[in-house]
Amino acid sequence: xxxxxxxxxxxxxxxxxxxxxxxxxxxxxxxxxxxxxxxxxxxxxxxxxxxxxxxxxxxxxxxxxxxxxxxxxxxxxxxxxxxxxxxxxxxxxxxxxxxxxxxxxxxxxxxxxxxxxxxxxxxxxxxxxxxxxxxxxxxxxxxxxxxxxxxxxxxxxxxxxxxxxxxxxxxxxxxxxxxxxxxxxxxxxxxxxxxxxxxxxxxxxxxxxxxxxxxxxxxxxxxxxxxxxxxxxxxxxxxxxxxxxxxxxxxxxxxxxxxxxxxxxxxxxxxxx
Amino acid sequence: xxxxxxxxxxxxxxxxxxxxxxxxxxxxxxxxxxxxxxxxxxxxxxxxxxxxxxxxxxxxxxxxxxxxxxxxxxxxxxxxxxxxxxxxxxxxxxxxxxxxxxxxxxxxxxxxxxxxxxxxxxxxxxxxxxxxxxxxxxxxxxxxxxxxxxxxxxxxxxxxxxxxxxxxxxxxxxxxxxxxxxxxxxxxxxxxxxxxxxxxxxxxxxxxx
Numbered sequence: 423x424x425x426x427x428x429x430x431x432x433x434x435x436x437x438x439x440x441x442x443x444x445x446x447x448x449x450x451x452x453x454x455x456x457x458x459x460x461x462x463x464x465x466x467x468x469x470x471x472x473x474x475x476x477x478x479x480x481x482x483x484x485x486x487x488x489x490x491x492x493x494x495x496x497x498x499x500x501x502x503x504x505x506x507x508x509x510x511x512x513x514x515x516x517x518x519x520x521x522x523x524x525x526x527x528x529x530x531x532x533x534x535x536x537x538x539x540x541x542x543x544x545x546x547x548x549x550x551x552x553x554x555x556x557x558x559x560x561x562x563x564x565x566x567x568x569x570x571x572x573x574x575x576x577x578x579x580x581x582x583x584x585x586x587x588x589x590x591x592x593x594x595x596x597x598x599x600x601x602x603x604x605x606x607x608x609x610x611x612x613x614x615x616x617x618x619x620x621x622x623x624x625x626x627x628x629x630x631x632x633x634x635x636x637x638x639x640x641x642x643x644x645x646x647x648x649x650x651x652x653x654x655x656x657x658x659x660x661x662x663x664x665x666x667x668x669x670x671x672x673x674x675x676x677x678x679x680x681x682x683x684x685x686x687x688x689x690x691x692x693x694x695x
Numbered sequence: 696x697x698x699x700x701x702x703x704x705x706x707x708x709x710x711x712x713x714x715x716x717x718x719x720x721x722x723x724x725x726x727x728x729x730x731x732x733x734x735x736x737x738x739x740x741x742x743x744x745x746x747x748x749x750x751x752x753x754x755x756x757x758x759x760x761x762x763x764x765x766x767x768x769x770x771x772x773x774x775x776x777x778x779x780x781x782x783x784x785x786x787x788x789x790x791x792x793x794x795x796x797x798x799x800x801x802x803x804x805x806x807x808x809x810x811x812x813x814x815x816x817x818x819x820x821x822x823x824x825x826x827x828x829x830x831x832x833x834x835x836x837x838x839x840x841x842x843x844x845x846x847x848x849x850x851x852x853x854x855x856x857x858x859x860x861x862x863x864x865x866x867x868x869x870x871x872x873x874x875x876x877x878x879x880x881x882x883x884x885x886x887x888x889x890x891x892x893x894x895x896x897x898x899x900x901x902x903x904x
Contacts, residue, residue, distance in 0.1 A: 483797020483817030490777040490794045500800050501776035555770060555806045555872060694806030694868030695735060695761060695901050 427481040429683045432547065433571060434474030435507055438467040439540030440576015440600065442514070444584070445533045447596040457521060459587040460529040464518045464536075466579060471511040478507075503546040510539040544568055558689045561618045566611035567686060571679055573604030574641070578675045581648060582668045589655040589664070601648070605641055608682065612637075619689060637685075640678035647671035696829050699786035701851040701876035702838075703858055704760055707883065708845035711736060711758030718840030719762070722825065729811045731822040732762040732837050733901050737866055739886070739893025755884035755893070759867065760846055762837065763788060763809035763822040764875030771801035771810055780810070780819070786876070789823040792816070806868035807875070808901060824848075854878050865890040 445463055479485040492508075494501040517532035548568050551559040577600030584594045651667035711734055719725070719732040740754030765788045771780045772788060779794035780801050790810070795818040801810040802819065810819045825835035833839070838848050847854070855861075861878040863870065865886040886893050895901055 481798065483799070483812065483814070483819075484795065487777070487794065487796045490779070491796055491798065492776070493778045493794070494776050497773050498776045498800075500774060500798065504776065550800075553770075553774070553804050555804055555868070690803070692803070692806060693872070695733075695808045695866060695895070 425481055425687065427477045428687060429680060430477035431474045431481065432568075433575065433679055433683055434470045434477065435510075435543065435547070436568060436572040437575035437579060438470040438474070438514075439510070439537075439544055440572035440574070440604070441467045441470070441579045441583075442533060442536045442540050442576070443572070444576055444580025444597050444600050446537055447593055448530055448533065456587045457529055459583060460533060461518065461521050462583050462587075463580065464514050464521070466583065467536075468511065468514045468518065471507065471514065475507065475511070478504075499546055499549040499552075503543070503550050506539070506543040506546045510536065510543045513539045540572075544572055555694065556690065556692050558615070558618050558691045559686075561614060563611045563614035563618060566607045566614065567682070570604045570607030570611055571683070573600045573607060574675060575604075575679055577601035577604055578644070578648065578672055581651075582672065585651060585655070585664060585668065586661070594652065598648070598652075601645065605645070608637070608641070615686075615689065619691075637678045637682045640674045640681065644671045644674035644678065647674060696785060696826075697848075697850060699851055699876065700765065700824055700829070700848055701854055701878060702762070702764065703847040703849070703854045703878040703880070705845045705847075705880040706757050706759060706862075706864070706885070707880060708843045709734075709758045709760060710843055710845075711756075712842065714840045714842055715760050715837035715846055718836040719822070722828075722836035723820075725820075726813060726815055729813055729820065730900065731809075731811060731820065732760060733808065734897075735759040735761060735866065735895055735901050736897045737886070737893050738896045739890075755886075756896075757864075757882040757884055759864075759879070760837070760841075761807055761809075761867075761877075763824075764807055764873075764877040765822075765824060766873035766875045768874040770804045770806070770873050774800050774804045776800065785826075787824045787826060788821070789826070790819050790821060792818055795819050806872055851876050851878070863888045865893060866895055 441463055445460060479488055482488060491504050492501055495505060513536045517536055520528050520532060548565045551564045553560055577597050581594060581597035584597055647667055648671040651664050651671060654664050654667055713734045716730060716732050716734055723731060725731065736756060736758055738756040740752060742750050742752050744750055765786060769782055769788050772782050776798060777794045777796055779791045781791060782788050797817040797819060799812050802812060810821045813820050828835060835848055838846050855878065858878055858880055862881040862885060864879060865888055869888060
């Protein structure tokens with residue numbers, strides 16, 4: 423179970439969903455909506471979805487037949503997941519086209535609809551891994567892990583865009599809430615996964631500890647760098663300086679997430695033969 | 696052609712010679728590394744100190760020749776996104792090469808490691824119960840080749856009437872997971888399904904992922 427294309431597909435789609443979710447506070451916070459902020463977020467999310475789908479195609483043995491993958495919507499969660507990614511990507515594209523001609527009202531409504539489509543996509547993605555024959559995935563750790571990745575990566579990307587358009591604004595701090603929420607979800611997922619692995623393979627907590635620590639350390643460094651990027655606004659640093667802090671933070675968060683997802687796939691352990 | 700065929704394996708008789716594996720590979724012209732039928736070697740045991748102070752061993756080994764069991768509730772069919780993996784009117788689970796995209800999701804899900812990925816074609820393949828031979832009134836290649844007649848086939852009801860209910864033994868998964876069309880006759884050292892006393896000693900021949 424070592425396939426980089428699946429790591430890329432799942433993380434990119436989850437980042438795109440999380441990024442759109444970070445725009446949701448625009449619906450409740452009394453802010454003048456920066457349509458450019460929404461537009462750039464949608465562009466980035468759409469790009470992530472397209473790259474994610476391309477990575478997903480690389481996983482297939484016969485990518486030319488990929489359209490067949492939506493034939494079993496009645497009972498296959500994988501089929502539903504692929505359809506849901508298609509709907510989410512299509513809605514992002516539609517929102518982008520709409521924003522060319524309309525502004526504020528459509529931005530918030532469109533973001534809300536895309537967020538719902540993204541949530542449905544994440545739900546189908548979680549169900550794909552809830553296989554009754556794979557106990558190490560078929561437990562509470564999988565939903566926490568998926569939602570945690572979406573909130574963390576989406577929050578970091580949202581922070582990058584929002585800190586560029588509205589530095590120091592309340593929505594930038596809202597992005598931090600997403601990141602902290604994501605980290606909390608990942609912690610719950612980590613504990614549940616270790617418990618499930620111990621049951622499945624008889625491993626000890628001690629044996630898992632050194633590998634399990636790599637992800638929180640990289641995430642912690644990422645959070646520190648993001649705080650530096652925020653602080654740089656108040657210290658009057660230039661936009662380039664802010665961008666450098668942000669890119670460094672994104673690298674650390676990405677390393678943590680890729681490492682975590684790699685371990686998720688390596689946990690694969692099926693009952694029977 | 697026989698309806699709802701099932702395999703019967705007499706574990707006490709099986710010597711683990713793997714002739715069934717070779718016959719399957721030969722008949723289906725399988726590439727190296729692809730095994731539609733596999734022989735699992737389940738082995739265990741230790742030294743025991745008896746009440747009289749003597750030391751004795753209770754080492755055991757038995758062999759399970761396993762292919763696709765054409766389950767009545769096939770998880771591979773449920774999870775396949777393309778409907779390429781399907782259960783036909785005769786109760787045989789097979790792959791439609793025209794639809795399979797090679798996503799390997801069936802491989803993840805099947806507790807018998809039955810669907811096998813062929814990197815050459817980019818698609819999944821698995822035992823189709825030698826449908827062509829069954830249509831011609833012959834027995835499946837693995838059954839024909841078994842030198843100890845440990846492996847047999849027939850309608851599930853007929854096999855059940857002849858041999859009784861299937862034994863549950865390690866390392867097979869619980870039957871309620873997929874309701875396999877497989878009957879297994881006991882070995883004298885049969886370990887219960889959740890036994891931790893033995894292990895598969897040839898995992899490289901059995902495991903897929």
